[in-house]
Amino acid sequence: MASAGVVRGLPSPLPLAGDADARPARGGWGLSPRYNSRREPPTPTLPRKREREPTADAVATPISYAIALMSQGRSPILELNQITKAFGGVEALRGVDFALHAGEIHGLVGENGAGKSTLMKIIAGVHPEFSGRFMLDGKETRFRSTRDAHAAGIGMVHQELSVAPDLTVAENVFLGNQPTNRLGFVQWRRMAREAGEQLSRFGIDVDPMTRLGDLPIGLQQLIEIARVLFSGARIIILDEPTSALSPPEVERLFATLHKLRNEGTSIVFISHFIEDILRVSDVVTVFRNGRKIAETASADTTKGALIEAMIGRGGEALEHSYTDDLMLPQSGAGAAVLKVDRLSLRRSLQDVSFEARAGEVLGIYGFMGCGQLELSRILFGKQRPDGGTLAVDGTARTFRSTAAARRAGVALVPESRRAMLFHQEPVYKNISISVLDRISALLLKPVRERAIAQRQVEQLQIRPPVVGLDLGMLSGGNQQKVALAKWLTYPPRLLVLCEPTRGMDVGAKNDVINIVRDLRAKGLAIIVLSTEPETVLSLADRILVLKRGAVVREFAGEAVSKDRLLEAA
Amino acid sequence: MASSDSATAPADHKRPRGLAPFLRSQMRNIAPFLTLIFLSAFFAIASPSFATIDNVGNILTQVSVTGIIAVGLTFVILCAEIDLSIASIANVTGIAVAYFTLQESYVNIANVPMPGIVAILLALALCALLGLVNALGLTMIGIPSFIMTLAMMQIAAGVSALLVRGQIAYKVPDLITTLGSGSIGGIPWIVIVAAVMLLGGHLVLTYTRFGRYVYMVGGNREAAEFAGLNVKLILGSVMVISAVCSGIGGMLGVAHFGSAQQNEFDTYLLDSIAAVVVGGTSLFGGRGGIGNTIVGLFVLGVLNNGLDHVNIDSFLKILIRGLILLAALIINVYAQRLREQAAD
Ligand SMILES: Nc1ncnc2c1ncn2[C@@H]1O[C@H](COP(=O)(O)OP(=O)(O)OP(=O)(O)O)[C@@H](O)[C@H]1O
């Protein structure tokens, strides 16, 4: 199933090396200088519709760097002034100025809930109601819908995956834009072929006729990114596009972004990985609390300075890079809580055996599609293995349902927010759902529920701290915290976390690290599965590396670093 | 109007929202209510005989059987499933309770007379069993509810046919006769039963853990599973609840009509689904509740009854009902979209 999409190829070398000084320099900290020349901007307009000729194979234009250099003297293609946006009483944006030039990659950073996604949704026509001035190509514009934005050449990859899981890969790639013959019938064969070509150009090797929902979430995310990148849009917004990707895909994405940039496309790139932002973008803008705090050329700043600007205090403590060796502790852990013996699942897992011990965090690292997701599903009874055994606290178990797994003391936080949260329900119901059977036999106890939720909201510093708010109104990172919160009131014996810090800002990641350490101290066995080396390195006491469904390396009581992990995977 | 949201009312003052977004998110509750008020006002003006105490009593009686069946259906639709076998199960249960009752000598059915209470229990067991078959087909085998209950519709109709073989039975146990066609202090028992069941359904959905699970499973089934809920058990339960409510509606209906025969309840399938959906319970699950169903029942009741009071081509009535149903469906889907936007 999941192995239907194998990602092939190795990272291509980054074209970035050495071109840092070719990037347009801007003012350092403080507000960006405006470039208000009165000339009509000679923006190179790319074709709006999907091109039939492969864009990415086009000859690399030497004008690219010229454009980048020129952009300093030119007016931006997109300029927003004094944008203010409130949701009910909550001000998500307060008087924000933002400018985007042709052929630039513009990085956006800020804490969870700072307003990054909101601003981008305004640009993409998702929120048509806001106050302030919106200038596109020097003309005041107002989008009434996402369709208007699309027609103007703006494409966005949303933070929340917005693919159609029941359609095929090919249909998703061509969403709303299928090739048809003269009679209006969809040309399936052609669509499948072109989708396949586009995806393979992006390094994705997958049958275009598979149902998208059957692919692992990282691959779904890649396909969504590919759709927008190759749609011919001239302004591309990527809201945390790398959150579900592993390093090779990230490299490939960055290479593609640079290529598009050099062809004159403007790109906005949002991420909580400051290093990625510094590496990929020409300009960085920092948001805090709905305001723009700073804008700078990325060549002129550092990770520490950015973090400090984001959170408003010294950020050194939060600034790990894990490039150096890290000593894993000698085993001081307790008894084995989980024993997995020769687990196998079709093409996804082969003879996986390991133990998770009380008072220890076991990290499982691997690239996308290495079988982690399947493993987590098996541990939580959502999927049945083909072979192998599983024992919790010494008792052999075959979980017939997730309910059975929960009763046995296993809890899972899956990697996909959409899959684990109730967006139309208030925060407290999302948190209390997994403890209801402990606090009420028959009748609900809303007061108790809210109290429990309130405590978790405070402990995890979920913003805004209102348990009655519908979950869908929280920012992405805060939703992630809610997903974790639901297991913390009655901690399980074994906690399985898939990508626990995905989408969280540096401060929040740090909070999660502390929470996990607390839980470990309480004697829980914790398994952290991630495709991000940083996540595993920051949390784990012992690390397994999974590759094509098999455990290929174990790091225990020895030195480990990002490079060593990548090498093993 | 009581809907699922009443339990969470305290949360609402804290929501930092303006009036417009609030109204927009409440569209699914407001629109049916406005429809009801509009229809009532229209018929009250159009016909002097519409807005009378007697006629209100008529409307209540007319919607009772639908109301009893719709209680269970509300649970099913809240879970984003559907039950197409409700009318057939109502039919077969009504026939079964008559089958186990001593009939007059001119009734030509090879029936098996039993004491009244036993007949009732057997009939209830029958509908629960059929509901269980629906439940197993849906959860264990994984047949979509639409198909599973379509099959059950035929199965139940088949059992009905075998029991009565084209004949008509008239007698049902005394208790059922009283509840179906008697009245107390001028209020028909059947109205009281419908009211009690609707209230019961509302209390279960709003104040019990099971009710919360129903909403959660309907809201996001995968998330419910990831929260460790026993989704299959919950889905199975709502199918059984639906069948039992239908069975009760069927028994009282037989007493109300005074006869038990094949195809007696056919119109109730559409009416019950219409009541639930017109009331604003989301076809996508997770939104709505018994409060909505009550409003939907009244919209249908007022419409059916009101059309009899004004001078309209009786063939046109069918078309008008269809158009109103379509409008309600459009609102239902549209309200869902508005909500999703509000929560974007
Ligand atoms: N549809 C909405 N209704 C109400 N409030 C909202 C809505 N969308 C966003 N908000 C609020 O606006 C603020 C900014 O949210 P936004 O999603 O822009 O943050 P973000 O910077 O993208 O954060 P993250 O890094 O967590 O994704 C948050 O306080 C959030 O709760």
Ligand SMILES: [Mg+2]
């Ligand atoms: Mg965001």
